[in-house]
Amino acid sequence: MNDDAILVAERLTKKFGEFVANKDISVRVRRGKLTSIIGPNGAGKSTFFNMVSGALVPSSGRLLFEGRDLNGLPRHRFARLGIAKSFQITNVFPLLSVLENVRSAVQAQHTQFNLWTPRARMTEYVRVAEALLERVELIDKRHLRAHQLAHGEQRSLEVALALASDPKLLLMDEPTAGMSPEETVAMMHLITQLARERTVVLVEHKMKLVMGISDRIIVLHHGELLAEGAPDDIRANEEVKRVYLGSSGQ
Amino acid sequence: MLAAHRLKSPLKASSWLDQVARHRTAAVLIALALLPLVMPYHSLAVNILTFGLFACGFNLLFGYTGMLSFGHAAFFGAGAYGCGIAIAHYGLPWWLAIPLGLGLGALLALLIGALAIRSRGIYFAMVTLALAQCVYFIFLQASDLTGGDNGLRGVNVDAVVLGGLRFSLIDPIAKYYFVLVFVALAVALLSRILRSPFGAAIEAVRENEHRAAACGFDVSTIKYLAFVLSALFSALAGALHAIHLSTVALEALSYHISGQVLMVTLLGGMGTFFGPFVGALAFLAIEHIATNTIQYWQFVVGIVFIALVLFFPRGIWGTLLGWMRR
Numbered sequence: 001m002n003d004d005a006i007l008v009a010e011r012l013t014k015k016f017g018e019f020v021a022n023k024d025i026s027v028r029v030r031r032g033k034l035t036s037i038i039g040p041n042g043a044g045k046s047t048f049f050n051m052v053s054g055a056l057v058p059s060s061g062r063l064l065f066e067g068r069d070l071n072g073l074p075r076h077r078f079a080r081l082g083i084a085k086s087f088q089i090t091n092v093f094p095l096l097s098v099l100e101n102v103r104s105a106v107q108a109q110h111t112q113f114n115l116w117t118p119r120a121r122m123t124e125y126v127r128v129a130e131a132l133l134e135r136v137e138l139i140d141k142r143h144l145r146a147h148q149l150a151h152g153e154q155r156s157l158e159v160a161l162a163l164a165s166d167p168k169l170l171l172m173d174e175p176t177a178g179m180s181p182e183e184t185v186a187m188m189h190l191i192t193q194l195a196r197e198r199t200v201v202l203v204e205h206k207m208k209l210v211m212g213i214s215d216r217i218i219v220l221h222h223g224e225l226l227a228e229g230a231p232d233d234i235r236a237n238e239e240v241k242r243v244y245l246g247s248s249g250q
Numbered sequence: 251m252l253a254a255h256r257l258k259s260p261l262k263a264s265s266w267l268d269q270v271a272r273h274r275t276a277a278v279l280i281a282l283a284l285l286p287l288v289m290p291y292h293s294l295a296v297n298i299l300t301f302g303l304f305a306c307g308f309n310l311l312f313g314y315t316g317m318l319s320f321g322h323a324a325f326f327g328a329g330a331y332g333c334g335i336a337i338a339h340y341g342l343p344w345w346l347a348i349p350l351g352l353g354l355g356a357l358l359a360l361l362i363g364a365l366a367i368r369s370r371g372i373y374f375a376m377v378t379l380a381l382a383q384c385v386y387f388i389f390l391q392a393s394d395l396t397g398g399d400n401g402l403r404g405v406n407v408d409a410v411v412l413g414g415l416r417f418s419l420i421d422p423i424a425k426y427y428f429v430l431v432f433v434a435l436a437v438a439l440l441s442r443i444l445r446s447p448f449g450a451a452i453e454a455v456r457e458n459e460h461r462a463a464a465c466g467f468d469v470s471t472i473k474y475l476a477f478v479l480s481a482l483f484s485a486l487a488g489a490l491h492a493i494h495l496s497t498v499a500l501e502a503l504s505y506h507i508s509g510q511v512l513m514v515t516l517l518g519g520m521g522t523f524f525g526p527f528v529g530a531l532a533f534l535a536i537e538h539i540a541t542n543t544i545q546y547w548q549f550v551v552g553i554v555f556i557a558l559v560l561f562f563p564r565g566i567w568g569t570l571l572g573w574m575r576r
Binding site: 053054055074075076077078079080084085087091092093094095096100103104105107108109111112113114115116117118119120122161164165 | 442443445446447448449450451453454457458460461462463464465466467468469471472475479
């Protein structure tokens with residue numbers, strides 16, 4: 001049944017000492033769809049994400065990306081394979097210019113050890129970077145240093161960095177964290193646009209935010225898979241209701 | 251983290267400064283070519299060249315890649331001993347001895363780097379320090395080759411013969427320009443490296459190692475290559491230093507030298523292109539004046555250093571740049 005799954009997790013488990021952060025999670029992420037992973041704080045969403053993006057190595061279980069086992073790959077290979085992540089905590093190159101942030105991320109996909117050719121001659125990376133900045137509406141700020149951007153703008157830069165590798169699978173870890181309501185609306189709009197051209201997986205703990213835009217929902221609870229399905233199924237799921245409405249009321 | 255205090259101004263600015271920056275290699279070389287005309291002590295001027303070059307190499311790793319090594323004396327010393335032994339023991343010509351010094355430096359960097367880049371921050375600094383101390387004691391023990399405690403004598407290059415022309419290196423001015431030729435090549439190469447895609451890669455690693463890895467940068471290989479390149483520049487500086495002094499003191503491998511290159515780089519301005527030479531000029535000038543006036547010259551250097559780090563954390567050149575860009 002390798003139909004349309006771009007990412008398959010098989011009994012994926014991550015332990016930190018005695019603590020089991022993810023336990024036997026088996027899910028399939030469908031190609032071209034927008035999937036959201038939800039769950040209360042501490043449900044294991046970020047751990048799951050970190051394994052898919054290569055930042056953490058699973059304790060057991062398998063992860064298959066387009067049928068290829070990701071186990072044992074060094075972290076920098078994930079971007080080349082087509083997996084990219086935007087981080088929950090803003091994670092940019094603070095003292096580089098906004099343009100150079102994205103330009104170097106674009107360049108990373110093509111050349112890293114060229115010691116000789118001046119970068120000024122490699123104009124195609126600049127063009128790609130500028131197009132990405134156009135897209136996240138930061139083109140006017142391209143000459144500022146990244147740390148000078150407002151919080152919401154840094155979140156947008158974060159997304160542009162993730163897009164720089166033109167990923168097949170885009171992982172977004174709470175992209176609206178700390179954003180104003182207006183910025184949140186703009187970000188959700190951008191996410192739905194991005195989801196039309198590539199597979200997007202979103203981690204969010206604000207359930208309402210993702211219900212309207214997601215094709216599929218994965219619910220984690222205490223490190224385990226609680227439910228998976230279309231938004232309507234999840235809304236009707238008694239267990240999900242109990243976990244969400246019972247605890248935080250979101 | 252290491253460079254968090256640098257310019258906060260926007261990056262867009264077009265002035266004469268940017269013109270200078272565009273031709274930075276030429277600017278450095280013109281300044282260095284004129285140095286002996288204003289500097290009465292020509293031997294000191296050669297020291298500024300070699301130490302400035304050493305600091306350039308160190309700066310590639312420290313200022314641009316964000317890795318603080320406390321063991322760079324190993325590479326400076328390896329360059330000096332490699333070149334010095336080739337001349338003093340085997341009577342090889344300088345044009346063979348210098349590459350041999352570079353080779354020894356590269357070999358050590360490949361070994362030390364492979365072990366050290368597994369650790370980060372202060373642990374990296376400690377590992378490089380420990381391994382450099384190992385190198386120190388190995389060279390101390392191998393006294394048949396190195397002269398041990400007494401140092402290596404007889405690194406004599408009296409003259410350079412090029413195409414029938416003979417330049418005597420006894421003349422300090424001739425020696426200065428001989429060394430400057432190598433410094434010029436090294437500085438041009440360094441500028442080229444910093445402008446290359448690899449130059450962008452090391453800055454990305456310095457700014458945010460985890461993000462760089464997430465973007466697809468092969469962080470450990472980038473760090474390793476930066477380490478080895480940095481060591482090569484340091485070894486060249488050591489080789490030239492050996493030829494300049496005609497001897498190699500065991501001191502060249504000591505942790506004092508590792509500390510000194512860090513001080514020179516910080517004095518001048520880490521992560522700036524001109525900084526290492528400005529720092530070498532300032533450091534050696536202070537040392538020269540202080541040793542002639544009081545017994546405890548390190549005291550003066552220490553005070554100046556502390557004052558600079560506290561009040562001008564960008565170093566002399568970094569601070570000047572900040573003012574000029576206003």
